[in-house]
Amino acid sequence: MSSMIRRHGPYLTITLLIVFFFITYLFTTPQPVQLFGTQLVQWASVVGYFAILVGTIDIVIFHLKPLRSRESGQWQYSAVLLIITAIGLVTGTAGVFSGAGINYQPFAWLYNAIYVPSNATVYAILVFYIASASYRAFRIKNAQAAFLVLVGFIIMFADIGVGYVIWPGFVPLGNWINTYPVAAAFRPIIIGSGLGVIITGLRALLGRDVYGR
Amino acid sequence: MESVKSILTEDNPLLRPVFAFSAPFAVAQQPTLGIINPGRAATLVLLLTIFILGYVFITQAQKGKKFPIRKIAGFEAIKEAIGRAVETGRPVLYTFSYGNLYGGYAPQFMASLGILSYVSKLAGQYDARVITTFGVPEAIPMVEEIMREGYRIGGRPDAYTQNDVRYQTFEQFAYAAATQATILREKVATNIMIGPFAAEALIFAETGAAAGAIQIAGTARETQVPFFVLVCDYVLIAEEMFAAAALATGDESTAAVLGAEDVGKFISIALILLGIGLLTLLKLNLGALLSI
Numbered sequence: 001m002s003s004m005i006r007r008h009g010p011y012l013t014i015t016l017l018i019v020f021f022f023i024t025y026l027f028t029t030p031q032p033v034q035l036f037g038t039q040l041v042q043w044a045s046v047v048g049y050f051a052i053l054v055g056t057i058d059i060v061i062f063h064l065k066p067l068r069s070r071e072s073g074q075w076q077y078s079a080v081l082l083i084i085t086a087i088g089l090v091t092g093t094a095g096v097f098s099g100a101g102i103n104y105q106p107f108a109w110l111y112n113a114i115y116v117p118s119n120a121t122v123y124a125i126l127v128f129y130i131a132s133a134s135y136r137a138f139r140i141k142n143a144q145a146a147f148l149v150l151v152g153f154i155i156m157f158a159d160i161g162v163g164y165v166i167w168p169g170f171v172p173l174g175n176w177i178n179t180y181p182v183a184a185a186f187r188p189i190i191i192g193s194g195l196g197v198i199i200t201g202l203r204a205l206l207g208r209d210v211y212g213r
Numbered sequence: 214m215e216s217v218k219s220i221l222t223e224d225n226p227l228l229r230p231v232f233a234f235s236a237p238f239a240v241a242q243q244p245t246l247g248i249i250n251p252g253r254a255a256t257l258v259l260l261l262t263i264f265i266l267g268y269v270f271i272t273q274a275q276k277g278k279k280f281p282i283r284k285i286a287g288f289e290a291i292k293e294a295i296g297r298a299v300e301t302g303r304p305v306l307y308t309f310s311y312g313n314l315y316g317g318y319a320p321q322f323m324a325s326l327g328i329l330s331y332v333s334k335l336a337g338q339y340d341a342r343v344i345t346t347f348g349v350p351e352a353i354p355m356v357e358e359i360m361r362e363g364y365r366i367g368g369r370p371d372a373y374t375q376n377d378v379r380y381q382t383f384e385q386f387a388y389a390a391a392t393q394a395t396i397l398r399e400k401v402a403t404n405i406m407i408g409p410f411a412a413e414a415l416i417f418a419e420t421g422a423a424a425g426a427i428q429i430a431g432t433a434r435e436t437q438v439p440f441f442v443l444v445c446d447y448v449l450i451a452e453e454m455f456a457a458a459a460l461a462t463g464d465e466s467t468a469a470v471l472g473a474e475d476v477g478k479f480i481s482i483a484l485i486l487l488g489i490g491l492l493t494l495l496k497l498n499l500g501a502l503l504s505i
Contacts, residue, residue, distance in 0.1 A: 026257045027248055044315035048351060051313075055350030058380050065376070073398070122386035126412055129419040133443050186435045189451040193433035195477040196455025197320040198260065199470055202267045203459065208467045209327065 011207045018205055060085065084114070151177060259480065267473035274469035282468055287429055287447035288457040291328075291405065294427045295335050298402035304342040304377075306401040306426070307332055308417065309408030311348025311388045318409035320455070321433050322349060325407040327458035328431070330359045332405060337367015344377045346395055347408075348388035353380045389413035393420045400424060406441075407431035407454060418444035431457065 017040070023029060024037040063078035065071075071078075088110060095104025102108065140146045157163025158174020203209045249257060274280060298305045309325040312318050329345065336343040345356055357378050364373040381391040393416055396404060404421035406414070407430065414430070414437040421428045422444050430441035431449030441448045449457050452474060459468050 022260075026250060026253050026260075028250055041315070048313045048315055051350035051353070052383065054353060055380050055383070058350075058353055059382065062376070062379065119384070119386045122390050122416075123412065126416060129415045132419055133415060133440060137443050189433070189435040189438060191481050192450075192452035192478070193435075193455075195263070195474045195481070196324070196433065196452035198263050198477065199267065199474045200320045200324055200455050200458065202264055202473070203462075203467065203470060204323070205264075206268070206271065208271070208462065208464070208470070209323070 015205055015207075018201065056085070259477070262480065263473045263477050266476050267470045270469040270472040271466050274466035278469075279465075280469045280472055282460070282471060285449065285453050285457055285460065287431060287449040287453060288328075288460055290427075290429055290447040291332060292335060294403040294405070294429055295332065295339055295341050297427055299339045299341045301402045303402035304344050304399050305332070305336065305403040305405065306344050306346065306392075306396055306399065306421075307405045307407075308346045308392050309349070309406070310410045310413070311383050311385055312409065313383070314349060314351040321409040322352065324455045324458035325431075326352070326355060326359060327461045328405075328407050328454075329356065330363050331461035331463075333360045333363020334367045337364040337369045337372060339367075340369060340372065342372070342377065344379065344395060344399060344401070346379045346381055346388075346392045348381055348383045348385070350380060350383055353378070356380075385411065385413060389416050392417060396420045396424050396426070401426050404428045405430075406445075407449065407457075409434050410437050415440040415444070421445075 020040075021037060024034055060082065063081050066074040066078045067082065069075075088107070091104065091107040091110060092102075095101050095107045098104055102111070134152075138145075138149045138152060140149055154170060155174050155177060157166065157170040158177075163170040163174075200209075270280065295305055307329055309322060309329070310318075312322070314322055333343055335341070343360070345360060347356065357375065360378055361370070361373045364370055379391075379395070381388045389412075392413070395401075396417070397420060401421070401424060404417065404424070404426040406417050406421075406428070410417070410430075410432050411434065414432065414434075418428060418430065418441060428445040429447045429449075430445040431454040432438060432441065433451045433454055435451070438448065438450055442450075456471050456474070459471055462468070
């Protein structure tokens with residue numbers, strides 16, 4: 001019996017939850033039932049925050065190894081990560097006890113002076129990758145590639161001020177391309193994704209998401 | 214009686230906690246009309262149709278009926294890509310983006326985890342090393358279990374190392390930088406990226422290209438598909454990713470569920486055509502035309 005519960009219990013629980021959410025989404029249900037559904041979603045968020053704690057412990061364990069073994073080319077990075085994690089933890093906890101929360105000055109400084117610029121730097125790298133990807137896309141090898149380049153230039157000129165100065169028609173033409181051909185290309189992807197999600201859900205409901213056969 | 218009623222109000226500070234506690238269980242004040250929520254009848258019909266059809270397809274496949282399933286190039290290429298990694302003696306990188314398992318992108322994560330199980334099984338069979346990087350903290354035990362199980366089924370349980378399951382952080386660009394560094398430092402031969410990627414998609418794809426890796430990508434985020442198509446060797450576009458997850462089960466009767474997805478596509482196309490037709494007739498002012 002216990003092995004039955006262990007084997008089928010999670011599936012049964014998940015199935016019941018999925019059915020519950022279907023009912024609250026599709027049918028008119030009493031307010032307490034709807035609120036219970038909302039609370040379940042909030043519980044999931046709370047569990048998710050505990051998972052972040054697990055993740056942090058996982059990261060610390062992972063980076064302690066190269067630090068202990070002085071792994072060449074890695075231990076320095078691991079040391080920096082662990083030191084920053086420790087400082088963040090200490091200042092964050094101090095912020096909680098001081099009552100200032102995330103506005104606690106040392107913690108806020110860490111966020112504004114280290115996290116935000118670092119984040120922006122990695123995001124900025126994307127510009128160069130886009131340029132590199134554009135170079136790949138805009139190599140005119142055949143008629144299709146030439147057409148792609150033409151459309152690319154129209155969109156580019158529609159989005160930059162100088163495009164309007166060169167020819168005012170770039171803006172409406174660019175808008176038309178985005179509204180009709182681009183939307184027509186994206187919609188099947190969105191519809192296909194939606195259907196794929198339904199099928200994934202059905203497999204989960206039927207207990208057929210078992211891998212490794 | 215009136216005096217009692219005046220005491221039993223939310224304004225009474227003593228009763229505020231009681232009202233706050235009971236609020237979630239309060240009976241709806243406004244009456245609702247009908248059983249189905251407004252605007253969701255079509256969703257219900259479509260869901261029921263696909264669910265029933267999917268169940269019918271699976272049952273028929275279990276009885277021995279064969280359904281032709283189109284080969285998905287990106288899924289078929291996984292074997293070749295892992296084989297190449299073994300030949301070159303370099304690892305395979307599998308990454309599936311950042312986020313959480315309770316949001317709108319959860320189905321994509323689940324599909325990706327399904328494909329990861331297939332990849333880890335092949336890695337066990339071919340004796341390849343697979344490094345998994347991700348930014349979904351809830352997925353840590355799942356990924357560890359999938360990888361361990363995959364290597365076991367593949368015949369090399371001892372090849373699994375926990376060190377190669379790398380949760381990196383749920384912060385987008387920190388995760389992007391860490392995975393980018395993994396691609397370069399580990400000199401990966403195969404870069405498999407399947408999941409709901411955002412701006413980091415191109416960072417990974419370009420870094421993988423710079424490392425000379427064979428690249429297989431998959432996402433249902435339509436804005437990232439063009440980047441993957443540009444840079445990667447194979448791309449699982451939107452529903453192909455979910456289909457690949459069904460194929461990864463290795464069970465033909467489970468894969469038969471894809472038939473229901475095709476029916477869903479036909480229904481969608483029919484509805485689009487119907488919508489175009491009706492809108493056109495509306496624009497042409499059908500009433501005026503009929504009165505002529």
